[in-house]
Amino acid sequence: MEETEFDDILDDWFIESLKTYKDLHVYQLEHPTQVIEWTSGKTVCVAGFTSSKNEILELRLPLKLFADENKGLCAERDFKVVHGGFTDAPVRCLRHIPGTRCVVTNDGLSSDLQVWDLGGDDSDVIRRTGSVDGSRGVSEGGSRIAARLSSQPQVLHGAESAGVRLTQLTSGQTVYTLETDSADPLSSLHFVSDAVFLAGCSNGKVYIADTRTSAAPQLSPPPPSSGESVLWWTDASAGPSCLDPSSCRIVRLSSCGQTVISDLRNPGGAVSRAQLDVQTRRCNADDVRVSWAPALDDCIAVSGFSGAVQIYSSSVWTTELQEAQPLFEHRGHAVSSQSDDGVPVFVTSHVWHPERPRTLLSAASDGSVHVWDWVDQSAAGC
Amino acid sequence: RSCILVSIGGKNIMLDCGMHMGYNDDRRFPDFSYITQNGRLTDFLDCVIISHFHLDHCGALPFMSEMVGYDGPIYMTHPTKAICPILLEDFRKITVDKKGETNFFTSQMIKDCMKKVVPLNLHQTVQVDDELEIKAYYAGHVLGAAMVHIKVGSESVVYTGDYNMTPDRHLGAAWIDKCRPDILISESTYATTIRDSKRCRERDFLKKVHESIERGGKVLIPVFALGRAQELCILLETFWERMNLKAPIYFSTGLTEKANHYYKLFITWTNQKIRKTFVQRNMFEFKHIKAFDRSYADNPGPMVVFATPGMLHAGQSLQIFKKWAGNEKNMVIMPGYCVQGTIGHKILNGQRKLEMEGRSTLDVKLQVEYMSFSAHADAKGIMQLIRMAEPRNMLLVHGEAVKMEFLKGKIEQEFSIDCYMPANGETVTVTTNPSVPVDISLNLLKREMALGGPLPDPKKPRTMHGTLIMKENSLKLVSSEQALKELGLNEHQLRFTCRVQLQDPHSDTDTLHRIYTHLKSVLKGYTIQHLPDGTVMVESIVIKVSSSTEDPNTKVLLLSWSYQDEDLGSFLSTLLKKGLPSGLC
Numbered sequence: 001m002e003e004t005e006f007d008d009i010l011d012d013w014f015i016e017s018l019k020t021y022k023d024l025h026v027y028q029l030e031h032p033t034q035v036i037e038w039t040s041g042k043t044v045c046v047a048g049f050t051s052s053k054n055e056i057l058e059l060r061l062p063l064k065l066f067a068d069e070n071k072g073l074c075a076e077r078d079f080k081v082v083h084g085g086f087t088d089a090p091v092r093c094l095r096h097i098p099g100t101r102c103v104v105t106n107d108g109l110s111s112d113l114q115v116w117d118l119g120g121d122d123s124d125v126i127r128r129t130g131s132v133d134g135s136r137g138v139s140e141g142g143s144r145i146a147a148r149l150s151s152q153p154q155v156l157h158g159a160e161s162a163g164v165r166l167t168q169l170t171s172g173q174t175v176y177t178l179e180t181d182s183a184d185p186l187s188s189l190h191f192v193s194d195a196v197f198l199a200g201c202s203n204g205k206v207y208i209a210d211t212r213t214s215a216a217p218q219l220s221p222p223p224p225s226s227g228e229s230v231l232w233w234t235d236a237s238a239g240p241s242c243l244d245p246s247s248c249r250i251v252r253l254s255s256c257g258q259t260v261i262s263d264l265r266n267p268g269g270a271v272s273r274a275q276l277d278v279q280t281r282r283c284n285a286d287d288v289r290v291s292w293a294p295a296l297d298d299c300i301a302v303s304g305f306s307g308a309v310q311i312y313s314s315s316v317w318t319t320e321l322q323e324a325q326p327l328f329e330h331r332g333h334a335v336s337s338q339s340d341d342g343v344p345v346f347v348t349s350h351v352w353h354p355e356r357p358r359t360l361l362s363a364a365s366d367g368s369v370h371v372w373d374w375v376d377q378s379a380a381g382c
Numbered sequence: 383r384s385c386i387l388v389s390i391g392g393k394n395i396m397l398d399c400g401m402h403m404g405y406n407d408d409r410r411f412p413d414f415s416y417i418t419q420n421g422r423l424t425d426f427l428d429c430v431i432i433s434h435f436h437l438d439h440c441g442a443l444p445f446m447s448e449m450v451g452y453d454g455p456i457y458m459t460h461p462t463k464a465i466c467p468i469l470l471e472d473f474r475k476i477t478v479d480k481k482g483e484t485n486f487f488t489s490q491m492i493k494d495c496m497k498k499v500v501p502l503n504l505h506q507t508v509q510v511d512d513e514l515e516i517k518a519y520y521a522g523h524v525l526g527a528a529m530v531h532i533k534v535g536s537e538s539v540v541y542t543g544d545y546n547m548t549p550d551r552h553l554g555a556a557w558i559d560k561c562r563p564d565i566l567i568s569e570s571t572y573a574t575t576i577r578d579s580k581r582c583r584e585r586d587f588l589k590k591v592h593e594s595i596e597r598g599g600k601v602l603i604p605v606f607a608l609g610r611a612q613e614l615c616i617l618l619e620t621f622w623e624r625m626n627l628k629a630p631i632y633f634s635t636g637l638t639e640k641a642n643h644y645y646k647l648f649i650t651w652t653n654q655k656i657r658k659t660f661v662q663r664n665m666f667e668f669k670h671i672k673a674f675d676r677s678y679a680d681n682p683g684p685m686v687v688f689a690t691p692g693m694l695h696a697g698q699s700l701q702i703f704k705k706w707a708g709n710e711k712n713m714v715i716m717p718g719y720c721v722q723g724t725i726g727h728k729i730l731n732g733q734r735k736l737e738m739e740g741r742s743t744l745d746v747k748l749q750v751e752y753m754s755f756s757a758h759a760d761a762k763g764i765m766q767l768i769r770m771a772e773p774r775n776m777l778l779v780h781g782e783a784v785k786m787e788f789l790k791g792k793i794e795q796e797f798s799i800d801c802y803m804p805a806n807g808e809t810v811t812v813t814t815n816p817s818v819p820v821d822i823s824l825n826l827l828k829r830e831m832a833l834g835g836p837l838p839d840p841k842k843p844r845t846m847h848g849t850l851i852m853k854e855n856s857l858k859l860v861s862s863e864q865a866l867k868e869l870g871l872n873e874h875q876l877r878f879t880c881r882v883q884l885q886d887p888h889s890d891t892d893t894l895h896r897i898y899t900h901l902k903s904v905l906k907g908y909t910i911q912h913l914p915d916g917t918v919m920v921e922s923i924v925i926k927v928s929s930s931t932e933d934p935n936t937k938v939l940l941l942s943w944s945y946q947d948e949d950l951g952s953f954l955s956t957l958l959k960k961g962l963p964s965g966l967c
Contacts, residue, residue, distance in 0.1 A: 028579070
């Protein structure tokens with residue numbers, strides 16, 4: 001067999017993957033997505049972000065992934081498009097409202113939100129059912145969105161710290177508004193309990209607020225070495241299911257790769273820090289994601305700086321800023337990228353499976369979506 | 383099961399004649415009562431077309447042709463014609479011999495059915511009769527699978543059968559030209575899926591094989607001679623070479639003989655790579671893969687064996703299976719669908735105890751893996767095919783309407799065409815806009831062209847007058863005179879006359895002159911003449927003036943025009959009724 005045919009069939013990454021992944025699924029969407037959002041234990045929503053017409057799709061993950069006992073007898077490896085809909089604007093942020101068949105999106109052009117009904121068994125069309133007004137007078141950058149299970153469907157949203165509001169979906173009424181001294185652009189919003197939430201700002205500040213009170217929020221200032229043009233992203237571990245919100249931890253990641261972990265009990269301090277090796281490319285605020293693993297201790301996933309998703313174990317980090325090596329790197333998107341225009345592919349989004357410890361989904365700028373279950377090769381660790 | 387009836391331009395065509403593999407009774411056959419309640423189907427069908435050899439597309443063919451009754455032509459590609467009878471016979475053996483069914487076709491019926499087959503070549507137009515023509519296109523999917531273009535007059539339909547838009551290791555991708563059919567009929571089973579990459583499926587296969595070999599187990603891969611066997615062999619060979627593995631890989635000789643024979647026959651149906659390989663050497667000449675001898679099955683240690691038949695229902699693969707089933711280190715990998723009644727089907731349904739001949743039971747302890755390598759088009763593939771063929775309407779079959787509304791909307795939006803999704807037993811009527819070719823006589827064409835002025839404007843539509851004569855199968859457009867002549871009819875002239883009263887104190891001659899002047903100023907561009915015989919003529923319209931006997935100031939205008947100038951005549955009479963303007967001299 002010729003050399004080129006050899007490489008064609010089996011490349012290093014492919015061979016390596018036999019040992020480094022338990023499960024691996026590779027899909028190609030017609031258009032890339034910047035959002036992956038769980039709508040149930042087996043379904044996710046993805047959506048396009050071109051400037052004109054886009055699709056919102058609810059995909060059911062392959063049955064083979066979940067067939068634990070009789071896995072061998074299940075041949076189903078494909079995504080099933082269970083619901084689909086159309087929108088005329090890009091989808092930059094998409095959030096599922098727990099306990100409903102509703103998702104809320106933002107187009108990144110204004111702070112208003114669009115409300116959608118995903119549909120049930122009687123139809124496979126996702127329909128627009130309404131909208132939620134954002135704060136007036138917001139310039140660029142779209143809204144961040146967060147939601148948690150509640151008796152009345154509610155959505156927390158905002159583009160800047162001043163003006164984050166909690167809106168009742170059915171009535172459109174605002175039941176809470178965050179008031180801060182300065183209007184800092186947000187990079188994320190997270191609920192840590194039914195009432196307590198974090199507003200992570202791109203300048204590194206984190207506000208901790210309680211929707212039950214009108215008292216001023218707690219402010220965690222940006223980590224010390226933050227500069228002018230440095231952007232920050234945040235994630236909080238243990239969501240609304242966490243019984244004791246004060247045991248939640250916050251991770252902050254900067255555009256230079258500096259990572260700081262703090263405890264909610266002492267948000268100004270740092271429990272540990274690390275310097276991650278992120279090849280600084282033109283960093284698009286929209287693409288970077290940092291997330292805690294929901295079912296693994298101390299594991300963080302980082303993406304958006306390149307065509308890889310990196311998994312770190314923060315248990316070995318100390319308060320001294322030191323370089324950290326990833327526990328695992330998913331290079332699938334970069335390796336199998338088919339972009340011809342010379343622009344390297346980069347990961348646009350990733351999510352952890354809520355229950356399966358090492359299963360993640362990741363999407364990239366070439367439209368690829370991967371579902372992977374990685375093998376922890378280290379002796380100790382997650 | 384696939385079985386679609388199309389009525390187009392007065393012709394009736396049956397597309398595929400498949401068996402439903404899930405039923406054991408008559409529900410597995412298509413319901414032919416939609417064609418006729420009783421009796422043979424020959425008079426009701428102009429032809430039958432089979433897209434490929436999978437049983438859900440051809441499994442009911444012998445039943446239809448020999449038990450219900452059909453003697454007309456059955457079209458299919460050469461590979462399909464060669465492979466169909468083998469699968470049908472295997473299927474018959476399993477159903478009748480193993481399951482003891484009655485109401486089923488016999489071996490002789492399969493032979494008689496295949497005698498009615500007319501083989502098709504790719505891209506070759508075949509005249510079924512002088513009005514109906516068909517053409518086959520490459521569909522990928524399996525060896526010999528075709529998409530069919532059916533044309534009657536100016537109306538056409540394309541039926542895809544099963545196809546795929548991404549090439550794989552031994553077949554190319556489906557291809558069709560911009561034939562713009564009125565309807566494109568496609569399966570919708572996979573329309574709402576997004577396929578996992580081929581690489582991941584292969585990775586899974588290699589992972590499983592490797593894991594078994596590493597623990598010292600034996601791997602059995604039952605294959606159909608013309609399925610994925612060749613592809614999987616190439617994959618394993620490359621892997622073995624790369625990983626420097628030593629465990630032996632075998633394939634049963636029956637497999638290689640058959641495969642080589644068919645590939646040689648149908649080399650044009652495979653893809654470039656296979657063709658290159660084949661030209662250089664025998665298809666199954668591998669470094670690490672050797673011919674199997676049945677004594678090897680008892681050799682100790684790990685090994686991989688490819689053996690036929692694919693569903694473990696008889697022969698070598700079953701023999702090997704019986705030997706290896708009792709050891710949990712071993713593995714069997716089923717690369718495709720298994721018909722009910724076969725061992726393959728049973729173990730894929732989780733059965734761990736099998737009843738064998740002579741009342742003995744077999745404990746199935748080895749690992750059973752079901753891997754699907756079949757190539758189908760998904761949502762993206764359907765959109766690609768529509769882009770290629772540019773149909774005017776889309777028809778999706780075998781899906782649930784409520785589960786396909788999104789796809790329907792997507793197709794309608796992107797291509798601005800209607801998308802239909804009929805349920806089984808439902809009829810869809812699609813109105814087309816057929817073009818009707820008509821011959822126009824040269825004289826008529828010249829005459830009409832002359833009327834428009836010196837240069838005709840190609841963008842401007844024009845009304846023309848002519849007579850359409852339909853004689854036998856031809857349509858002709860000729861001038862009225864010619865039509866009358868051809869039909870041997872006399873032409874009658876129709877002339878209208880009208881009297882208009884006018885108050886005018888001048889003499890008759892002067893009044894006429896004034897009328898002439900008036901008309902000349904109003905009707906610019908028309909031919910107006912003041913004739914010496916005392917009349918004014920506008921085109922063919924004649925105007926005469928005379929005085930009323932009672933009052934010399936009351937003039938009576940006599941207007942006369944032929945039927946052709948009726949509009950102008952009416953206009954003139956209305957105009958003149960208004961009287962003459964005072965400023966005229």
